[in-house]
Amino acid sequence: MSEFDSALKIFAQESEQLLLDMEGALLSLESDPDDSEMINSLFRAMHTIKGSSGLFGFNPIVAFTHEAESVLDKVRNNERAIDGELISVMLDSKDHTARLIEHCLSSPDQPLPDELTVASDALIKRLTGKQHTHIQAQATDTSQVHSEGGGNISIDDSWLISLDFRDNAFRNGMDPLSFIRYLKTLGEIKQILTFFPEMPHGEVMDPESCYLHFKIAFTSDASKQTIESVFEYAADDCDIKILPPNSKVNAYLQLLDSLDENHVSRLGEMLIQVGALTEHDVEHALKDQSDAQQDTAKPLGEILVEQQMVQKPVVEHALKKQEQTKQKVAAENSYIRVDADKLGHLINLVGELVISSAAMNLIVERHGLTDAGDVAASMNSLVSSIRDTALELRMVQIGETFSRFRRVVRDVSNELGKEIDLQISGGETELDKTVVEKINDPLMHLIRNSLDHGIESPAQRLAVGKPAQGIVQLNAYHESGHIVIQIADDGAGLDSDKIVEKAIANGIIKADHSLTQQEIYNLIFAAGLSTKAQATNLSGRGVGMDVVKKNIEALRGSVMIDSIPGEGTTISIQLPLTLAIIDGFMVGTEQVRYIIPLSMVDECIEMDSTESEINEIEHFINLRGHALPYLRLGEYFNTPKSNVVKKHESVVVVKFGQDRAGFVVDELHGEHQTVIKPLGKMFEKLKGITGATVLGDGNVALILDVQGLIEAAIGKRKRKPALLH
Amino acid sequence: MAKTIMIVDDSASIRQVVTIALKGAGYDVIEAVDGKDALSKLTGQKINLIITDVNMPIMDGITFVQEAKKLAAYKFTPMMMLTTESADDKKQAGKAAGAKAWLTKPFQAPTLLDAVSKLVLP
Numbered sequence: 001m002s003e004f005d006s007a008l009k010i011f012a013q014e015s016e017q018l019l020l021d022m023e024g025a026l027l028s029l030e031s032d033p034d035d036s037e038m039i040n041s042l043f044r045a046m047h048t049i050k051g052s053s054g055l056f057g058f059n060p061i062v063a064f065t066h067e068a069e070s071v072l073d074k075v076r077n078n079e080r081a082i083d084g085e086l087i088s089v090m091l092d093s094k095d096h097t098a099r100l101i102e103h104c105l106s107s108p109d110q111p112l113p114d115e116l117t118v119a120s121d122a123l124i125k126r127l128t129g130k131q132h133t134h135i136q137a138q139a140t141d142t143s144q145v146h147s148e149g150g151g152n153i154s155i156d157d158s159w160l161i162s163l164d165f166r167d168n169a170f171r172n173g174m175d176p177l178s179f180i181r182y183l184k185t186l187g188e189i190k191q192i193l194t195f196f197p198e199m200p201h202g203e204v205m206d207p208e209s210c211y212l213h214f215k216i217a218f219t220s221d222a223s224k225q226t227i228e229s230v231f232e233y234a235a236d237d238c239d240i241k242i243l244p245p246n247s248k249v250n251a252y253l254q255l256l257d258s259l260d261e262n263h264v265s266r267l268g269e270m271l272i273q274v275g276a277l278t279e280h281d282v283e284h285a286l287k288d289q290s291d292a293q294q295d296t297a298k299p300l301g302e303i304l305v306e307q308q309m310v311q312k313p314v315v316e317h318a319l320k321k322q323e324q325t326k327q328k329v330a331a332e333n334s335y336i337r338v339d340a341d342k343l344g345h346l347i348n349l350v351g352e353l354v355i356s357s358a359a360m361n362l363i364v365e366r367h368g369l370t371d372a373g374d375v376a377a378s379m380n381s382l383v384s385s386i387r388d389t390a391l392e393l394r395m396v397q398i399g400e401t402f403s404r405f406r407r408v409v410r411d412v413s414n415e416l417g418k419e420i421d422l423q424i425s426g427g428e429t430e431l432d433k434t435v436v437e438k439i440n441d442p443l444m445h446l447i448r449n450s451l452d453h454g455i456e457s458p459a460q461r462l463a464v465g466k467p468a469q470g471i472v473q474l475n476a477y478h479e480s481g482h483i484v485i486q487i488a489d490d491g492a493g494l495d496s497d498k499i500v501e502k503a504i505a506n507g508i509i510k511a512d513h514s515l516t517q518q519e520i521y522n523l524i525f526a527a528g529l530s531t532k533a534q535a536t537n538l539s540g541r542g543v544g545m546d547v548v549k550k551n552i553e554a555l556r557g558s559v560m561i562d563s564i565p566g567e568g569t570t571i572s573i574q575l576p577l578t579l580a581i582i583d584g585f586m587v588g589t590e591q592v593r594y595i596i597p598l599s600m601v602d603e604c605i606e607m608d609s610t611e612s613e614i615n616e617i618e619h620f621i622n623l624r625g626h627a628l629p630y631l632r633l634g635e636y637f638n639t640p641k642s643n644v645v646k647k648h649e650s651v652v653v654v655k656f657g658q659d660r661a662g663f664v665v666d667e668l669h670g671e672h673q674t675v676i677k678p679l680g681k682m683f684e685k686l687k688g689i690t691g692a693t694v695l696g697d698g699n700v701a702l703i704l705d706v707q708g709l710i711e712a713a714i715g716k717r718k719r720k721p722a723l724l725h
Numbered sequence: 726m727a728k729t730i731m732i733v734d735d736s737a738s739i740r741q742v743v744t745i746a747l748k749g750a751g752y753d754v755i756e757a758v759d760g761k762d763a764l765s766k767l768t769g770q771k772i773n774l775i776i777t778d779v780n781m782p783i784m785d786g787i788t789f790v791q792e793a794k795k796l797a798a799y800k801f802t803p804m805m806m807l808t809t810e811s812a813d814d815k816k817q818a819g820k821a822a823g824a825k826a827w828l829t830k831p832f833q834a835p836t837l838l839d840a841v842s843k844l845v846l847p
Contacts, residue, residue: 173825233803
């Protein structure tokens with residue numbers, strides 16, 4: 001038994017059951033006509049049979065059940081009352097449907113015998129209560145046109161052309177007859193129906209207006225394009241619908257199947273390509289679509305079927321093909337989900353590879369192997385691209401993290417009774433997944449702070465002439481090897497007097513401080529400082545900001561705050577793109593090597609007393625007119641002095657945010673791919689060092705905490721004069 | 726009875742080609758050299774189709790179509806425009822004036838006859 005046969009069997013069983021249910025429902029409706037559930041089940045029975053008959057191409061069943069369904073739909077919508085008469089018609093309709101199904105199952109290829117056709121028409125008449133015009137039937141049953149005499153002509157091979165002339169056709173010199181006569185030159189007109197439902201009677205009728213409508217069954221080998229061109233000149237004065245013959249449907253389906261994947265594009269284009277539609281059809285349907293209201297606009301396919309431009313199966317097939325192709329294309333650039341641990345392991349291995357490759361370079365250099373040098377160089381560049389690619393694998397967009405805060409902002413602003421709009425930008429900025437995970441909590445805290453302390457209440461805002469709705473902006477962007485995340489609000493800004501007052505009260509600073517505005521703002525990151533008079537459950541307990549700062553610094557990042565009183569506060573978090581491997585700049589002093597993250601190195605200058613003014617007491621260099629505090633790394637880390645006489649010293653100028661400082665070193669070793677190895681627990685709190693790395697020769701180099709060292713350099717310079725007093 | 730078609734064009738050669746083609750297909754043909762000439766030849770006789778050029782001296786095709794549509798005897802006569810370029814704005818102007826059919830020059834006799842036969846069969 002083929003699949004089709006077994007499907008037919010299921011259809012037969014299903015229909016039988018449905019009709020049985022229908023009978024039961026009808027009988028119970030007789031005693032209780034208001035039982036809506038019964039009416040629904042009647043409707044479903046007809047609807048389901050119509051649907052499945054359509055699948056098998058049993059058009060007579062479709063046409064008949066469609067009528068019954070329409071009537072039941074009216075009953076369901078209380079547009080028509082259910083009475084004894086309707087119930088008996090429905091019972092007859094149920095029996096008739098059973099006969100139609102029997103006929104279609106036993107001899108699907110035979111046309112409907114006359115007695116069944118007559119019975120269909122008679123029942124439809126009883127159902128609808130009016131003369132059946134056959135026009136309605138055409139909408140669903142395109143396989144048959146009933147001629148006036150009641151005989152059937154199979155028009156399966158016919159094009160169905162419907163011409164609806166407009167009023168002005170005659171006035172524009174359009175004679176419907178000449179087009180129809182011209183049409184005959186392309187093929188044979190099997191059947192033509194003329195009707196004029198809008199034509200008024202007697203004196204009201206305007207003899208210059210055209211009221212004519214035609215439905216033409218036409219057989220021809222011509223393409224849809226050619227047939228359409230017959231009516232080219234009438235296009236302005238006539239609605240033309242050309243439905244390809246059912247026999248063409250299969251040809252279209254085959255053509256659709258054979259469409260090259262590269263040609264699978266938009267639905268309209270596909271259907272034009274196989275010839276099921278003309279460009280004019282598509283243009284027309286697209287216009288209808290765009291004319292429709294936004295919320296009522298239908299998909300193009302639905303419009304095309306509704307306007308009878310093409311059969312439903314063709315559209316469905318085209319859509320299926322489109323979907324398949326889409327899936328295929330989607331599968332081609334799909335994602336693979338990978339265990340994060342595996343990725344971490346890979347990155348560790350790549351780190352080791354980087355170290356080994358550095359070791360190999362060193363050996364090649366040491367032994368002066370020129371031929372091996374070339375190989376080493378090419379391997380070096382390969383290793384660095386492997387490193388970059390491996391790191392990229394872990395890069396994720398920050399957008400997802402950002403969008404999570406929408407909910408937070410919504411909830412918190414409700415809680416606080418404030419109106420706050422969260423504006424997100426730069427969501428596509430990528431950074432290492434481990435960084436993203438760890439930045440979530442600090443960000444949450446900072447945003448809550450902005451919501452609570454930053455944005456004022458609507459009343460306060462209105463009082464100072466700001467819109468009631470406050471804005472919190474979340475932005476991310478890349479800047480010289482770092483990612484910067486900004487949280488900006490348009491609130492009241494920080495109150496520096498209050499901060500100073502509080503800081504003095506808590507003993508964080510002395511009363512005679514000489515802090516800049518910037519430094520005062522940054523005091524809010526000090527432990528035990530909260531300017532909010534009353535602590536809410538959101539923030540204001542003075543713990544948090546220092547934790548935020550610590551967390552960010554643990555990521556080798558930094559946080560800065562800027563504020564304009566009355567206009568708002570901006571908090572900028574600067575983070576490294578990745579935690580695993582960095583491009584470093586290696587320097588050495590007193591036999592010890594240090595790595596400075598390359599992105600923080602500004603320039604290197606000679607520590608030459610003749611060119612730069614060096615103030616050894618106050619520890620600053622006059623660098624092109626600016627005072628640059630400096631630090632001798634050897635002194636700072638207390639490394640034992642060697643007895644070798646130094647030829648010259650160099651200054652590496654580093655910057656971190658707004659601050660700059662110089663590190664005085666003996667040797668400059670240049671760029672170095674640095675695999676960061678975290679320091680053990682014991683050394684975690686060491687000042688000035690954030691990590692270590694293994695060099696190619698097996699020695700260890702220390703990775704400098706540039707931010708801490710800059711602070712130390714600036715601090716040293718400040719303290720010195722005080723000591724002199 | 727043979728159908729009558731009027732051809733309005735300032736180019737004698739075009740008129741000639743059109744006339745030969747139409748006569749060969751069994752139509753009667755009336756020739757006019759511009760819009761004004763054509764209007765003077767519209768004297769109430771039955772004309773089944775008017776084919777007119779757009780760019781003509783004295784009276785252009787679009788004005789001519791507008792004028793001809795005002796004449797009771799010809800208000801239902803189909804009008805066909807001959808355009809050198811398939812420029813859309815010209816087509817639209819022609820359509821607005823009342824010429825719903827058009828043909829792009831240069832054309833060959835079979836194309837002309839085909840277009841004509843959509844509107845008038847001989």
